[in-house]
Amino acid sequence: MARIGVFICHCGENISATVDVMKVAAEAAKIPGVAHSVEYKYMCSDPGQQLVKNAIREKGLTGVVVAACSPRMHEPTFRRACAEAGLNPFLCEMANIREHCSWVHEKGDATTDKAIDIVRTLVAKVKKNKALQPIKVPVTKVAMVIGGGIAGIQASLDIANAGHQVILVEKEPSIGGHMSQLSETFPTLDCSQCILTPRMVEVAQHLNITLFSYAELESLDGFIGNFKARIRKKARSLDEKLCTGCGLCTQKCPSRRIPSEFDAGLGLRPAIYVPFPQAVPNKPVIDREHCTYYRTGKCRLCEKVCPTQAIRFDQQDEIVEADVGAVVLATGFDIKHGDFFPEYGYGKYRDVIDGLQFERLASASGPTLGEIRRPSDGRVPETVVFVACAGSRDPAKGIEYCSKICCMYTAKHAMLYKHKVHHGKPYVFYMDIRAGGKMYEEFVRRAMEEDGVQYVRGRVSRIFERGGKLVVKGVDTLLAARPLEIEADLVVLATAGIAQPGAEELAQKLHVSYDAHKFYAEAHPKLRPVETNTAGIFLAGACQAPKDIPESVAQASGAAAKVAALFSQSELVREPLIAVVDRQAPPVYSSCVGCFLCQSACPYQAIEKEEIRGRDGQLLKTVAKVNPGLCQGCGTCVAFCRTKSIDIQGFSHEQVHAEVLALLNRGERDA
Amino acid sequence: MKTGFYPGCSMKGSAREYSESLLALAREIGRELPEVPDWNCCGATAAHNLDRDLALALPARILAAAEKAGMDEVLVPCAACYSRLKVTRHELLADDSLRQRISGLVEADYRGSAGVLNIIEWLGRVPDLEKLVKKPFQRKVACYYGCLLVRPAGVVKFDRPEDPQSMDLLMKKIGADPIDWAFKTECCGAGFSVSRTDLVARLSGQILDDAVSRGAEAVVVACPMCHLNLDLRRPNIEKRAGKKFHLPVIYITQAVGMALGLKPKQLGLQRHKVSPSALLAPASAKPPAGSKSASGDSPASAPLSGSSAGAPASTASKVN
């Protein structure tokens, strides 16, 4: 005979203000099988928990229902309390009378009745609960970091320094990401490469880090602690072990007029190239699309000049498999390109450039060696117009969000320009200046006050070219919205920060969720900002939303700490809320008919085939079996099973059925 | 497919050469253009400035008449009338109670079955226009779309609102060289021709200035109102600008008509304030060079310098 204890929480006034908790407790006491029913102001408090423990011990309860908040809040609290009193924790259930009742209804009898109904269903359920034991799974203490920008570098180093193995996967030929392209960084104006390259070298030299550059994730299977990754190492057309990075091939390559990705299209590179001098690894790659040999079958000059015979024209992509316990996603962002601003002539006029291109112009390693020269004719621009919010906060162009970094980098650009071209006239068109951050506001003030950058409050309507100048038609809304016209030599658009082009595809490979703009979604916007909804996969940097370097680095260290915490134990304890296939005594053995529809439906490859044999070894039956390590308890197989042979522990057919019946038969006496 | 023709008031008066050239062209290519029976004025700017119902009722009466006459679509060569008819059809089809109310006003059940066609769409449908060309119109032309052919983009759904190309493509088909210029879709001053001639002189002057500075030999228009402002208002423009513009302004139908070998008289070319006679002379071997500038023409992807990351260039190199 069941002896159920019901514990009604007031939650201060959160519940008791709209629900008559006394009546709920009184009504619950009348439910058959309920041996104990009390209410208390704060059930989650120490005295509250003590009430539960005492009742279990004194009344010999076989099940507990705590009617309080969502199980997402305090289920672990009460299950632990039950365990301490000697009751299997899975015999404790939460009846959510707060989020599902008191918070969403007015005070009244109907609200109280609903609370009673909720308690009734959970009592019916808990009567059918079975004692369950947690599942333990081993943890592979190897982390895979995807993306080798500053966020990925930081996460890799932090995890590696905690003593764990790291596999760093970078799709470009070198790590470094966008930060390696930047000239100086706000708000301190320190050289981006000077602070980044030591970290890059550290990655290369770290004994715990295995770097796969020019590589992409092919697939990821498994679950937290036990992922299986397949990584595609794209063919560099080079034997990396033989290559010494001498650079002869890149100097001799005859096909040299290819727009350099690193220089944002402003510089040129050969077909066999290293993206930039401090690249890690410092090994070239052949761009097969532009290489003369791959296009025409003739040339092979690089092969001839290579002193170590490292060139491999017939090299194929290679798939590497790795067992990893955790994944950090640090794939970064992109900026909006293309024919996105016809009214600004972006993509049409060569002197209308984006922020990343300006970084390359201002960078000592850039195509102009750090001199500000405009792309069309190489002249030093006398007047430069910077346009903030180019695409950001622009629902008409599909982007309603603020890209966050543009206010600061635009101030920096205007400042750098003024530092390099003393007589130059920089103008910034802006809507609002968002300079929240340590020393950020001071930085923007410095641009205005010390460097004389002219800030004009208004959005630019149009830019067109006239006699070698770019006519910028703007406005100052602080001057009675009078239209202004500026003849500029160069226009820099702070184009919106957007997700990487392949972000969606990668998210689907990893089963992580993403928002409407293809930025990866965190598990909770405030309290779980570095986790995804998929256990064991963490986020770092601008793949989650546009963010600057300090934020990316902070989040990367946060993700690394999460990984380190995960790796601090050799086994993971998981809730046993997984699928099980029916097993019975002979001669039935199982109601499973072996159709294996469940196997094709399972998203986690958790269903195996089991052969049931007689004593003589004769095959009696082939039935489905769930691998408890892989099963995530999603229930898809349950829905597919034609003979109702699969159940989810903790949410069995019987339990759910009992809950539904309790609702349907309310007011009547339970069976 | 029966295509009707809505001339609108100005094509019967101040823009009669637009109508003459269009009808001559239609005859030449064997197209019939029956007028919408008993058509009325579309109401133009005045109606929508003063009364919304009137602004919808006048075009609705025209469209209802076209429907009644079994027309599947109506060619509206005047860009201003085109806009009024197109907007009216859009609004009435989007709101059935409004459609019923306006139908009541015009005493006809307007269904919205007849489409509204602009001149570029109509000309664009002429099959193999290139092959009909007898005298290629080898001129540098500034294609002037004005406001209402391309805006509001969500209603007209024709070409792109910034730097449109449809007229440019049409001009290329007849052998012309459309220039890349900045005032394709800037406003000429529209209905202020009489009431605020001073503003028209300023706005239209900017348009001519840009076309001239980029070496255009003619401005090609598809709107009588634009033509009125750029051509008939030339004395006002020149007075305000303090300089002369000799740039003729012709209708798109006149340009196509010339290329197809029609006679100047057939096209009404004698009716312009600024004589287009220079366009009738054989095209000079070398058209006057426009102010081709550094920033304009090449694709933005062309790189700045010859440096490569593997071996950085020693100087900030010059540009191709």
Added chain:
Amino acid sequence: MRSEAHAHGVGAALSDRVREKTGVDVARCYQCGKCSAGCPLASEMDFPPSQVMHLLQLSAAFPELAEQALRSHTIWLCLTCEICYCRCPMELDIPAIMDALRHESLQQRKVNPRARDILAFHRAFLDSVKYTGRLFEMGQVVDYKLRSGHFLQDLLQAPWMFLVGKLHLLPERVRNRRQLARIFAKTLKARENRP
């Protein structure tokens, strides 16, 4: 200026009336100024388009700002060139708002005196359409001169236009002029109710 949001019994604020007529919610405007930057006549206006939007935004709290919008020169200078709507990042149909403001300004007899010529032209235009169904350019010009008092303007254009065949001395007429008169009677005339 003091807030009289709820003091008046005149009904909805101007911004609400505009929303009812046009479906455009001015609260969406975030004052970026792109409309004013691109407006061909912003420099002539007493309130460039973005400021008209702001007048409307505050019209609920400050009725005198609604008054300023209705009495503005701007609403009559707007050419309906649609460039503001085309480029507005919030996709606000500003030309539709201008139409609605003009209608209200006219009905409440708050037309800015500087817009006299523009309004005279529109009225002369519609008069011509009302009587003949089509615009009679000669008649309209004469009507406009009478209304505006600009008797000498364009006097030299007319003979030339007549010579090249652009100006007719007699109007073209629609057959069913009675029906047109009914349309005018039920729309403009009914609402404007002018002497």
